[in-house]
Amino acid sequence: QVQLVESGGGVVQPGGSLRLSCVASGLTFSDFAFHWVRQAPGKGLEWVAIISPDGSNLFYGDFVKGRFIISRDNSKNTMYLQMSDVTSEDTGVYYCTSYKHIRSRRLDYWGQGALVTVSS
């Protein structure tokens, strides 16, 4: 049973910083790329970032503009999103997600999400 569990969400002031974590279990962590996807209240899904299995390749959504850093620690089965200089537009649920194609199948996993609220 694969589980992705996010933590670190909460209330943060505009301009502040926050670090989200995603702990994975039930899979070989170092075999999977991981993503962050977010969803503002009442809005659609927005892809945030991806990190490759070995952590050497990183890509971000255009809106990140250098404010977020995705990282991972394969020894701890954990992925991170360091958020800084946050604004109210960063408010939302942040999902940790991963997938892998194996032959004709796709293994697809999502966490339950961590709520980030940017407010003074």
Added chain:
Amino acid sequence: DIQMTQSPSSLSASVGDRVTITCRASPGIAYFLAWFQQRPGEVPKLLIFAASTLQSGVPSRFSGSGSGTNFTLTISSLQPEDIATYYCQNYNSPPFTFGPGTRVD
């Protein structure tokens, strides 16, 4: 960057109706397209990947087609549990953009 659009943005349908949602990618993404269903208050659920491959456990009333720039998600006979918002997503190359969503109610 690849831009994803969906139409319609919302639709109303009755149980048993055939429902079709369109997704367009610009530029083209070959067959690297996924469809997700998100019921209110729930985590997104993968329905279809590779444009037309049904994810294991997903009812066969769901189907996908298309390649390149134009894609379609079809629900052959709408059921009450299909009330949700549907998103397409490019996974050809980053950024792995989602479409804006289609609300079905």
